Amino acid sequence: MPRSGNHIGAILTTVSALAFIINDAAMKWAIQVIPLFELLFMRGLIAVPLICLAMLVTRQLIKTVSRADGFLIGWRLLAEIAISYFLLVALKNMPISHVTLILQAAPLGLTLVAALMMGEKVSMRRWVAILFGFAGVVVIIRPGTAGFSPYAIFAVLTVLCIVFRDMVTRRLSPTIPSLPIAALTAFVILLLAMIMMPKTGSAMPTLSQLLIITIAAVAILIAYLLSVKIMRVGDVGFVAQFRYTGIVWAVIIGFFVFGEVPDMWTVAGALLIMATGIYTLRADR
Numbered sequence: 151m152p153r154s155g156n157h158i159g160a161i162l163t164t165v166s167a168l169a170f171i172i173n174d175a176a177m178k179w180a181i182q183v184i185p186l187f188e189l190l191f192m193r194g195l196i197a198v199p200l201i202c203l204a205m206l207v208t209r210q211l212i213k214t215v216s217r218a219d220g221f222l223i224g225w226r227l228l229a230e231i232a233i234s235y236f237l238l239v240a241l242k243n244m245p246i247s248h249v250t251l252i253l254q255a256a257p258l259g260l261t262l263v264a265a266l267m268m269g270e271k272v273s274m275r276r277w278v279a280i281l282f283g284f285a286g287v288v289v290i291i292r293p294g295t296a297g298f299s300p301y302a303i304f305a306v307l308t309v310l311c312i313v314f315r316d317m318v319t320r321r322l323s324p325t326i327p328s329l330p331i332a333a334l335t336a337f338v339i340l341l342l343a344m345i346m347m348p349k350t351g352s353a354m355p356t357l358s359q360l361l362i363i364t365i366a367a368v369a370i371l372i373a374y375l376l377s378v379k380i381m382r383v384g385d386v387g388f389v390a391q392f393r394y395t396g397i398v399w400a401v402i403i404g405f406f407v408f409g410e411v412p413d414m415w416t417v418a419g420a421l422l423i424m425a426t427g428i429y430t431l432r433a434d435r
Contacts, residue, residue, distance in 0.1 A: 159389035162380050167396035169373035171250065175403045176366035178241040180359060186238055187346040189363070192355065194340025196367035201333040204375065210327035219326055222318050223334070229315035230335045231342060236308040243301035245410040247420075250400035251290050252305040254423045258283040259313040267317075279430040286422030289415055297415065332374060394424045 180189050205211065215223070240249045258280045265272040272280075291302045322331075355363070380389060397420055404410035412420070 156389065159380055160392045162376050163389050163392035164395045166373050166376035166380060167393055168399045169369045169376065171246070171396055171399040171403055173366045173369040173373065174237075174241055174246055174250070174400070175407055176362045176369065177238060178246055178408070180362050180366070181238055181242045184353065184355060184359060184363075185347070185351050186235070186242075187343040187350050188352040188355075189238070189343075190234060190339055191343035191347055192360070192363050193367050194336050194343060196364055197336045197371065198333060198340060200367060200371050201329060201336055204371065205329045205333060208329060210329040212327065212330045215326070216323065219323050222322050223326075223331065226315055226318045226322075226331070227335055227338050229311045229318065231339055232311045233308055233315065234339055236304045236311065240301055240304040240308060244299055244305065245412070245416075246404045246408065247397070247400045247410060247412055247416060248290055248299075248302070249305050250397055251416070251420055251423060252287055252302065253309060253312070254394075254397070254427065255284060255287045255306075256309050256312040256316070257427070259309055260316050263313055263317060276430055279426045283423055283426040283430075286419040286426060288419075289422065290419035292415060297413075391428050394427060397424060 177189065177193070184192070237249070240252075261270075261272060261276060262280055264270040291306075292298050293302075401410075401412055401420075404412075
């Protein structure tokens with residue numbers, strides 16, 4: 151792959167990581183003042199039309215779905231619903247950098263599950279990397295200490311659901327395009343949120359709140375589209391290393407927007423996770 155392709159891929163990965171963090175930061179800010187299900191409903195009202203527009207532009211449409219794919223899509227929807235709930239609870243009650251770092255365990259978990267349940271071969275180097283990566287997450291969570299937050303459990307549950315979702319996604323037929331699945335997911339979450347809103351309460355959002363939610367919806371769509379484009383630009387082993395810029399973005403936004411200052415344990419865990427991820431990528435090249 152030409153170096154220019156790698157450079158473009160690195161830039162796209164960095165921008166995609168920033169867009170994901172902008173979405174998380176906007177949702178973290180909004181959920182402090184807007185009930186959870188109302189927030190999901192409002193983001194869905196904005197996200198669904200945007201995704202459908204992207205579908206039309208890219209001509210990603212589903213004509214037929216097999217029974218097996220339909221079953222897998224159903225499980226994927228359930229996982230996405232759980233991810234939306236668990237992630238927002240974690241973001242509301244934890245520093246955004248902590249949540250972002252814990253989510254970095256998802257690729258490690260996916261490798262672990264693929265090896266144990268799908269028989270994929272994993273080298274000793276990768277087993278060691280997985281061990282150190284999970285150790286980094288434990289350093290950040292610090293269970294059994296005064297620095298432990300019970301809401302870290304929600305971040306861990308988010309990771310488990312992401313791993314399950316990605317395992318299901320890997321079993322989908324390659325002919326199933328990604329945008330229609332994203333549109334269906336956003337629409338189902340919107341409907342569920344609309345059903346739950348009367349039970350959990352709602353409030354008329356202000357103009358500034360609507361603006362923040364719009365930013366979140368646009369950011370997550372940009373991040374998603376870029377993540378698809380990245381897979382077609384540059385060498386994966388080189389480009390994927392730049393996904394860890396998301397940790398840097400989370401620390402910067404956490405500091406300037408929410409006044410969050412990472413302690414030495416968070417920094418140590420972050421360095422361990424980043425070093426593990428980069429080592430794994432380089433070892434597989």
